[in-house]
Amino acid sequence: MSSPSELRYTRDHEWARTEANGELTIGITNHAQDALGDVVYVELPEVGESVAAGDKFGVVESVKTVSDLYSPCSGEITAVNDGLEDAPERVNEDPYGEGWIIRISLTNSDETNALLDAAAYDAFVAEEG
Numbered sequence: 001m002s003s004p005s006e007l008r009y010t011r012d013h014e015w016a017r018t019e020a021n022g023e024l025t026i027g028i029t030n031h032a033q034d035a036l037g038d039v040v041y042v043e044l045p046e047v048g049e050s051v052a053a054g055d056k057f058g059v060v061e062s063v064k065t066v067s068d069l070y071s072p073c074s075g076e077i078t079a080v081n082d083g084l085e086d087a088p089e090r091v092n093e094d095p096y097g098e099g100w101i102i103r104i105s106l107t108n109s110d111e112t113n114a115l116l117d118a119a120a121y122d123a124f125v126a127e128e129g
Contacts, residue, residue, distance in 0.1 A: 075104035
């Protein structure tokens, strides 16, 4: 399965989408949710927290494992997907839509240039095996 071309990706399997207002919506990739298995809990950060690129901002727990979430870019958290508290399975069912995790207001929009495009991410996943 190829990754959505309009998104950018990290080697930690997060995706990022730049919204019309300049904010960045972040979630985990289809590959990541598939590898995790059934997601049973998502630990969300607080709105207003600052994150730097590469910082841990939360945790996803599945029936198989616990996995840290890392911010692809620096900024301030402007929204969290509270719906995941009652329905964490949305991460599995719709990782690029209803399964989004946080939104941030970027402090340096140039950081998005360092993220992988869909083709590079798909090649990275293929290499990981």
